[in-house]
Amino acid sequence: xxxxxxxxxxxxxxxxxxxxxxxxxxxxxxxxxxxxxxxxxxxxxxxxxxxxxxxxxxxxxxxxxxxxxxxxxxxxxxxxxxxxxxxxxxxxxxxxxxxxxxxxxxxxxx
Amino acid sequence: xxxxxxxxxxxxxxxxxxxxxxxxxxxxxxxxxxxxxxxxxxxxxxxxxxxxxxxxxxxxxxxxxxxxxxxxxxxxxxxxxxxxxxxxxxxxxxxxxxxxxxxxxxxxxxxxxx
Numbered sequence: 387x388x389x390x391x392x393x394x395x396x397x398x399x400x401x402x403x404x405x406x407x408x409x410x411x412x413x414x415x416x417x418x419x420x421x422x423x424x425x426x427x428x429x430x431x432x433x434x435x436x437x438x439x440x441x442x443x444x445x446x447x448x449x450x451x452x453x454x455x456x457x458x459x460x461x462x463x464x465x466x467x468x469x470x471x472x473x474x475x476x477x478x479x480x481x482x483x484x485x486x487x488x489x490x491x492x493x494x495x496x
Numbered sequence: 497x498x499x500x501x502x503x504x505x506x507x508x509x510x511x512x513x514x515x516x517x518x519x520x521x522x523x524x525x526x527x528x529x530x531x532x533x534x535x536x537x538x539x540x541x542x543x544x545x546x547x548x549x550x551x552x553x554x555x556x557x558x559x560x561x562x563x564x565x566x567x568x569x570x571x572x573x574x575x576x577x578x579x580x581x582x583x584x585x586x587x588x589x590x591x592x593x594x595x596x597x598x599x600x601x602x603x604x605x606x607x608x609x610x
Binding site: 430487 | 600601
């Protein structure tokens with residue numbers, strides 16, 4: 387059983403719309419949650435971190451965490467073609483190593 | 497965000513030679529760094545965890561004698577691919593963990609073994 391699950395996509399969203407990326411995790415002891423963006427041929431780049439239940443907003447990005455449901459999501463408002471990338475969800479417990487999902491490939495259609 | 501520098505970004509070598517990749521945390525001290533490998537269209541695969549001043553911890557299936565890791569200072573970890581073969585061709589990415597336990601990635605090294 388995968389520890390962090392993401393829909394691999396591809397997820398296609400029209401430019402200007404809201405892109406919604408979802409992630410579930412199996413370890414109830416997970417305490418820290420991260421979203422990374424990875425462009426093709428590049429390394430991952432940290433977008434958001436979230437530690438408490440609820441929403442956290444940063445510009446066009448909103449991370450949502452529901453620990454009871456073991457669910458974390460990333461919303462991208464006003465999607466732009468430059469948002470087209472693979473989005474990696476990562477979780478960890480304490481100071482242990484990150485566990486990554488396999489990523490969701492997002493394509494923003496102009 | 498924090499900056500992690502990785503060099504070289506691209507290397508081509510002959511089969512049987514060794515290649516060293518450097519990973520530096522530029523604006524923070526990193527007691528822990530990580531080395532990943534990624535094949536085309538596949539997900540990140542953790543190879544090993546590098547701890548400053550101690551031996552690296554390798555993931556199952558990763559040959560520690562082939563992938564030598566040295567973390568001699570709080571800002572530098574190196575990965576040496578020894579006796580490289582074409583099947584070692586891949587995208588190698590390092591990551592450094594800052595004092596708040598957030599991981600930042602280097603730009604990656606694309607290794608091609610001929």
